[in-house]
Amino acid sequence: MDPVSESEVERGLVEKAKRVLPGGTFGNFPSEVVIREGRGGRVWDEGGREYVDFLLGSGPMLVGHAHPEVTAAVHERIALGTTFFANNRWGIELAEAIVEAVPCAEQVRFVSTGSEADLYAMRAARAFRRRDKILKFEGGFHGMSDYSLMSLAPKRPGNFPRAPPDSAGIPKSVQDEMLVAAFNDVGMAESLIEEHKDELAGVIVEPFQRLIPPKPGFLQALRAVTAKHGIPLIFDEVVTGFRFAYGGAQEYYGVTPDLCSLGKIVGGGFALAAVAGRADIMKHFDRLAVQDEDFIFQVGTLSGNPVAAVAGLATLEVLKRPGAYKQVFATGRELMSALSEIVKQAGIEAQVIGEPPLFDIYFTDQPIKDYRDTLRADAAMAKRFNQLLRARGIMKGESKYYVSLAHDRADIDHTIAAWTDAIQELRSS
Numbered sequence: 001m002d003p004v005s006e007s008e009v010e011r012g013l014v015e016k017a018k019r020v021l022p023g024g025t026f027g028n029f030p031s032e033v034v035i036r037e038g039r040g041g042r043v044w045d046e047g048g049r050e051y052v053d054f055l056l057g058s059g060p061m062l063v064g065h066a067h068p069e070v071t072a073a074v075h076e077r078i079a080l081g082t083t084f085f086a087n088n089r090w091g092i093e094l095a096e097a098i099v100e101a102v103p104c105a106e107q108v109r110f111v112s113t114g115s116e117a118d119l120y121a122m123r124a125a126r127a128f129r130r131r132d133k134i135l136k137f138e139g140g141f142h143g144m145s146d147y148s149l150m151s152l153a154p155k156r157p158g159n160f161p162r163a164p165p166d167s168a169g170i171p172k173s174v175q176d177e178m179l180v181a182a183f184n185d186v187g188m189a190e191s192l193i194e195e196h197k198d199e200l201a202g203v204i205v206e207p208f209q210r211l212i213p214p215k216p217g218f219l220q221a222l223r224a225v226t227a228k229h230g231i232p233l234i235f236d237e238v239v240t241g242f243r244f245a246y247g248g249a250q251e252y253y254g255v256t257p258d259l260c261s262l263g264k265i266v267g268g269g270f271a272l273a274a275v276a277g278r279a280d281i282m283k284h285f286d287r288l289a290v291q292d293e294d295f296i297f298q299v300g301t302l303s304g305n306p307v308a309a310v311a312g313l314a315t316l317e318v319l320k321r322p323g324a325y326k327q328v329f330a331t332g333r334e335l336m337s338a339l340s341e342i343v344k345q346a347g348i349e350a351q352v353i354g355e356p357p358l359f360d361i362y363f364t365d366q367p368i369k370d371y372r373d374t375l376r377a378d379a380a381m382a383k384r385f386n387q388l389l390r391a392r393g394i395m396k397g398e399s400k401y402y403v404s405l406a407h408d409r410a411d412i413d414h415t416i417a418a419w420t421d422a423i424q425e426l427r428s429s
Helices: 003-018 069-078 091-099 115-130 172-177 185-194 220-227 248-253 277-285 308-321 323-344 379-393 409-428
Strands: 035-040 042-045 050-053 107-109 135-137 177-182 198-207 232-237 259-262 273-277 351-355 358-364
Touching: 035 198, 050 409, 069 308, 091 107, 091 273, 091 308, 107 115, 107 277, 115 198, 115 232, 115 259, 115 277, 135 185, 172 177, 177 185, 177 308, 185 198, 185 220, 198 220, 220 232, 232 351, 248 259, 259 351, 273 277, 308 323, 323 351, 323 358, 323 409, 379 409
Parallel strands: 135 177, 135 198, 198 232, 232 259
Antiparallel strands: 035 042, 042 050, 107 273, 259 273, 351 358
């Protein structure tokens, strides 16, 4: 298709989307972007433009788009049926792989989305403790449930531990069941847990919150105080699971929770997520193992479906190979270092934060330790920078560079050149 025709197709799709979708989008990304295909570390839009892809489908494609081994496994599986609403060999084998890899995982329950995984992890903690309240951390993202969308991104943060809702349509009563603390504030977290220990069902935390690494000792302190009172500690590893290490952030940071949620990478780009954890908590999903009032009712049409399971298994096989994580970290470190040096040479105050597989830049001269620190950064400059980068063939979300195993030397060089050019334009504008 020639460029003119491609542009016409793209414009037609954008207009159609505006008619049939609220805001013209799936709710994920700007409406003017319509992606046609992805291979390796790159994607192409419907206008034929090519991008180095750091969006990676919001993270699942750690081994790259259309990885030949994952694709072959999926093609072979699809010919034999796509879902059965019953156990299948591949889902069972994926559960076994998760148990072998993830430190806290003694048993696994599959769902289809990270939002479900977080919801059921909190429900499991409530069933186990026979209590209602959950402590989370301001700025922490745990999916789309009513309980999760509390103090994710408050524009006017309130007083701790009161949790303001992040969405319309959330019952006011939900506020009474959620407590909120500041990420990386050991004293606040310990104090709230001690104060509410008899009401708390669990504590849920992203061990790496969005882009903010835990301070040394923070996760260890959470582990100690929750263990002291028998309160389940939940790590939301939808993003970090199998990304920071084969055993996830709990392996990477050396802290083992009682439960975790998994998603994104574990489904190999297909709809699959999971709750994993201690067998004595996970048994609440087994009607025969607990009393009726302690049973968690959970079913899902696509839970553990064989297509997603074989995609996940094939992805994990790639990641298990020697040098896989070393390569991802090396790519990320080079990119983080280059971006830091570019803004420094340009005389722009900025912080490049995160871990090598997942990072971004905040335009501020202040260090960032929690959500409120991110509000002090220049959001308008960040938005403009992202726009300049997209025009230079870099695809990324509003925040986060997801680094993949497929990003190669050409991708790195293209990105550094785009950063250099965009920062110069940003400085002169």
